[in-house]
Amino acid sequence: MKNAKLFTALKYFKSNTKQSIILFSTLTISTSCIYFIFSIISSMLACTKHIILLPSEKFSYIETNQQLQMQDEMITKVKAFPEVKKTINSTLSGICFRSISAYLDTHVLTIPNPADLNYIANYINLELSNGRLPIEAKAEAVFHENILKNLNLKVGDLITSGTIKTPHLIGDYKIVGSFTGDLIIGIASAPASYNNNSSGIIVIPKEGKLNAINTKLKSLDPNGTRTLTYSREKSRIEIATSLPLIIFKIIGSAILITLSFCISAFSSSIYLKRSEEFGIMHAVGYDKSFITKLIIKELANLTCLAYIFGCAISMAIITIINHFIFSPKGQNLTILTAKGFLGTAATLATMFLFAGIPILRRLTKWNPISVIERRN
Amino acid sequence: MLQCKNLSLTCKDGEHERELLHDINLVIETGESVVFFGPSGSGKSSLMYLLSLLRVATTGEVYLDNNEIMSQNDNAKAAIRKKHFGFIFQQYFLLPHLNVLENVLVPENSISTKSKQKATTFLEKLELTACINKKIHQLSGGECQRVAIARALIHGPTILFADEPTAALDHKSALSAMKMIREHKGNGTLILTTHDTSILTGQERILKLEHGKITEIKHKNFVQAG
Numbered sequence: 188m189k190n191a192k193l194f195t196a197l198k199y200f201k202s203n204t205k206q207s208i209i210l211f212s213t214l215t216i217s218t219s220c221i222y223f224i225f226s227i228i229s230s231m232l233a234c235t236k237h238i239i240l241l242p243s244e245k246f247s248y249i250e251t252n253q254q255l256q257m258q259d260e261m262i263t264k265v266k267a268f269p270e271v272k273k274t275i276n277s278t279l280s281g282i283c284f285r286s287i288s289a290y291l292d293t294h295v296l297t298i299p300n301p302a303d304l305n306y307i308a309n310y311i312n313l314e315l316s317n318g319r320l321p322i323e324a325k326a327e328a329v330f331h332e333n334i335l336k337n338l339n340l341k342v343g344d345l346i347t348s349g350t351i352k353t354p355h356l357i358g359d360y361k362i363v364g365s366f367t368g369d370l371i372i373g374i375a376s377a378p379a380s381y382n383n384n385s386s387g388i389i390v391i392p393k394e395g396k397l398n399a400i401n402t403k404l405k406s407l408d409p410n411g412t413r414t415l416t417y418s419r420e421k422s423r424i425e426i427a428t429s430l431p432l433i434i435f436k437i438i439g440s441a442i443l444i445t446l447s448f449c450i451s452a453f454s455s456s457i458y459l460k461r462s463e464e465f466g467i468m469h470a471v472g473y474d475k476s477f478i479t480k481l482i483i484k485e486l487a488n489l490t491c492l493a494y495i496f497g498c499a500i501s502m503a504i505i506t507i508i509n510h511f512i513f514s515p516k517g518q519n520l521t522i523l524t525a526k527g528f529l530g531t532a533a534t535l536a537t538m539f540l541f542a543g544i545p546i547l548r549r550l551t552k553w554n555p556i557s558v559i560e561r562r563n
Numbered sequence: 564m565l566q567c568k569n570l571s572l573t574c575k576d577g578e579h580e581r582e583l584l585h586d587i588n589l590v591i592e593t594g595e596s597v598v599f600f601g602p603s604g605s606g607k608s609s610l611m612y613l614l615s616l617l618r619v620a621t622t623g624e625v626y627l628d629n630n631e632i633m634s635q636n637d638n639a640k641a642a643i644r645k646k647h648f649g650f651i652f653q654q655y656f657l658l659p660h661l662n663v664l665e666n667v668l669v670p671e672n673s674i675s676t677k678s679k680q681k682a683t684t685f686l687e688k689l690e691l692t693a694c695i696n697k698k699i700h701q702l703s704g705g706e707c708q709r710v711a712i713a714r715a716l717i718h719g720p721t722i723l724f725a726d727e728p729t730a731a732l733d734h735k736s737a738l739s740a741m742k743m744i745r746e747h748k749g750n751g752t753l754i755l756t757t758h759d760t761s762i763l764t765g766q767e768r769i770l771k772l773e774h775g776k777i778t779e780i781k782h783k784n785f786v787q788a789g
Contacts, residue, residue, distance in 0.1 A: 192673060193665055193671070193672045194672055198661075463656070464658055467658065468658075468669070470617055470644070470650060470656075471644065471669060471670055472642065472644040472645020474637065475638065
């Protein structure tokens with residue numbers, strides 16, 4: 188208190204409670220909206236990446252174009268690549284997962300050999316949360332628990348092929364378990380009728396050799412094969428998310444620009460009403476740089492407080508929405524996101540500039556005597 | 564000592580230029596009380612604003628203790644005002660979001676115990692002890708003017724500028740305000756604008772302004788007789 192200054196950054200707002208509440212609430216609500224928009228976009232991308240891209244970071248897949256049995260010659264050729272750790276006979280199919288942005292095709296790996304099935308389960312760190320792994324020669328499947336939530340299925344149910352959500356599933360399976368883990372996929376044992384005739388192979392690379400193996404697998408394409416690699420899946424993501432992203436970006440930008448202008452206009456009007464106060468301060472000896480710094484400090488403090496409270500409110504809202512709406516469907520909105528924090532900060536900084544520049548420009552031109560003489 | 568040489572001020576009035584002050588030459592000694600007297604539009608306030616560096620002259624110089632100050636930059640002028648000048652305005656111009664004590668502390672920008680003590684003592688002398696924590700809108704006109712006097716004098720200015728300080732007050736309050744100004748200005752110079760000679764004591768040098776020129780230099784008795 189000994190050297191405390193009279194004109195502090197929040198002095199005016201502490202004394203003008205009503206005005207401060209209105210300005211602070213507006214800024215905080217806007218911040219919440221901005222963070223929410225960024226969080227939705229981030230969640231959308233994260234969800235899509237999680238479902239589509241993550242499996243291809245663990246392994247690649249190669250299959251015949253016609254979904255016929257994979258030729259032994261081809262399997263031998265792939266096995267001979269020095270970067271390959273293991274190959275597993277498998278048929279890849281998919282089921283629809285309704286993500287935040289779109290329907291995504293999630294992988295279902297049908298693996299006829301139980302030893303291979305156990306191997307892949309260990310390899311992907313599958314942790315059973317309910318039930319058990321599929322047993323040999325039975326049409327059984329385990330799914331990531333988010334898939335079951337998403338499809339409104341549970342352990343013990345039968346998942347049938349050819350429905351609107353399972354157009355690519357190659358058979359009917361009894362769901363015998365659910366698991367947690369990074370990969371949102373399904374793993375099934377082959378039905379008896381399948382007789383070990385897999386249309387493709389899972390290629391597990393040696394450590395750090397994924398890119399090398401993918402390049403080699405891609406070179407096999409002309410020989411009637413189709414590969415599922417990281418780069419191909421990335422292209423899938425881009426196709427799947429491009430349109431929703433553009434729409435989100437347009438809507439988001441429109442909201443952000445409108446909010447920025449409204450907030451800036453609002454705060455500018457408050458500051459312009461205070462020109463008498465600044466005029467008097469200048470008249471009694473405060474130079475313009477002091478007043479400029481005071482205004483910047485005030486705006487910066489308000490913006491920072493609004494940023495903290497706005498983000499916190501938004502995160503609380505996202506948590507509630509997640510808990511009651513998305514989580515029961517196996518979906519997730521990202522609560523803490525770097526893009527959310529950075530994007531919100533950048534938008535607020537823009538608002539800060541929009542609000543501050545006109546005030547400061549006017550201040551440099553303005554003459555305190557005009558305030559005094561107008562009143563006199 | 565405050566001095567001005569060949570001070571002129573013109574302003575644009577539509578397409579025409581209007582001369583508000585014409586070639587003013589003036590010396591005000593330290594401790595002197597000077598009154599700019601004249602009808603509305605005579606240029607008395609303009610002259611005060613020029614001398615107090617609130618306004619820039621079209622031509623001419625202003626010297627404070629023989630140092631030219633009119634040509635200084637904006638920040639330097641503000642620093643001179645803060646250090647050497649005190650201001651009392653007709654409309655008080657107190658800051659409404661601050662209380663009485665804080666308004667008095669405006670020139671010092673400090674709420675240290677020492678500053679508060681100093682301001683409180685000053686407010687006691689001006690019989691404003693009961694108002695210390697009140698907001699400006701809770702005060703009467705007379706109280707506002709006394710707060711403005713305290714604000715103008717708290718930092719011990721060498722020159723006190725008072726622009727029609729009693730115009731918004733009734734006669735009794737006006738006399739009381741002027742008494743306080745004289746009592747508390749100490750050895751400082753007082754420069755006052757007014758059109759009401761009844762508040763003057765006869766100790767002031769009166770400069771009559773008409774059409775932007777100093778036409779007479781008189782004392783109170785001459786003005787009243789005239």
